[in-house]
Amino acid sequence: MRADRLLSLLLLLQNRGRMTAPELAAELEVSVRTVYRDIEALGASGVPVRAARGPEGGYRLMEGYRTRLTGLTDAEAGSLVLAGLPGPARDLGLGAVLASAQLKMEASLPGELADQARRVRERFHLDAPAWFRDADPVPYLEPIARAVWERRVLRTHYRRWRGEVHREVRPLGLVLKGGIWYLVALADDAVRTYRVSRFQAVAETGEGFTRPAGFDLAAYWTKSSRRMEAAMRQGTARVRLSPRGQKLLPMQFGAAGARALADAGPADGRGWVEVELAVESEAVATGDLLRLGVEAEVLGPAGLREAVATAVGVLADRYASER
Numbered sequence: 217m218r219a220d221r222l223l224s225l226l227l228l229l230q231n232r233g234r235m236t237a238p239e240l241a242a243e244l245e246v247s248v249r250t251v252y253r254d255i256e257a258l259g260a261s262g263v264p265v266r267a268a269r270g271p272e273g274g275y276r277l278m279e280g281y282r283t284r285l286t287g288l289t290d291a292e293a294g295s296l297v298l299a300g301l302p303g304p305a306r307d308l309g310l311g312a313v314l315a316s317a318q319l320k321m322e323a324s325l326p327g328e329l330a331d332q333a334r335r336v337r338e339r340f341h342l343d344a345p346a347w348f349r350d351a352d353p354v355p356y357l358e359p360i361a362r363a364v365w366e367r368r369v370l371r372t373h374y375r376r377w378r379g380e381v382h383r384e385v386r387p388l389g390l391v392l393k394g395g396i397w398y399l400v401a402l403a404d405d406a407v408r409t410y411r412v413s414r415f416q417a418v419a420e421t422g423e424g425f426t427r428p429a430g431f432d433l434a435a436y437w438t439k440s441s442r443r444m445e446a447a448m449r450q451g452t453a454r455v456r457l458s459p460r461g462q463k464l465l466p467m468q469f470g471a472a473g474a475r476a477l478a479d480a481g482p483a484d485g486r487g488w489v490e491v492e493l494a495v496e497s498e499a500v501a502t503g504d505l506l507r508l509g510v511e512a513e514v515l516g517p518a519g520l521r522e523a524v525a526t527a528v529g530v531l532a533d534r535y536a537s538e539r
Contacts, residue, residue: 234275451495453505
């Protein structure tokens, strides 16, 4: 571990020029005292590190010195696919590996390209999770990721909506969707999707497996997502929306809300419009539409309108009884 850290320190100084001990400590996630010891170790090994005191002080390499120790390990090369996702890389246990790989890649680039890469990193950042929602706890993500990589069969205990199940799975890949991790795995001769946070226990069986020939994770996920969306959207609701409700609809219903607004009828004198909105089951749609509050009126179907009216009546009675 220390050898890896010394190389990372060396590459930081080579790529970024002068850096202070606190800056190096923050990058390497170690104490300032450890940085001092590592700087001494680099100097003792013949690396020309120069130290300067004062406000403009810090450590830098002697002018013109460059190391060629930039070869990527297998793990570092594999981690580069997560280069824009530092958070998920950390979740997978690859944070330090990815940081090392990025430093090596940057050190191997010509000066102008290295500067451009740094500018991109400084100006663009991808934050996968949605607003106002904490990330799922995923205590078994690392062993699952290891099993995906090493093609190892897992014995799992999984919590479903309909109850819990014990099953052996052959993990084929991991997908990060909206800040939520999903495992795609072969189980009982069928490819299935599991939400990683719902695993109650995971253990390797010691048995390996062969991936299905030609399996394409991205293609499977696209097809599976479309099938799931079609299954979820079981009906259509006719809804009147106020001007504010029209702004809320895409926020509450995502793409389905945006599509409904795009096909909305003409506004009346008060700015209200009528839309056809794809919704889930009546019970789910009732809760979803209630989130629009007084900015929406459900016109149909009759069963959904009655369900919303009943829910509103219950709420009105409840709050009236507490006065």
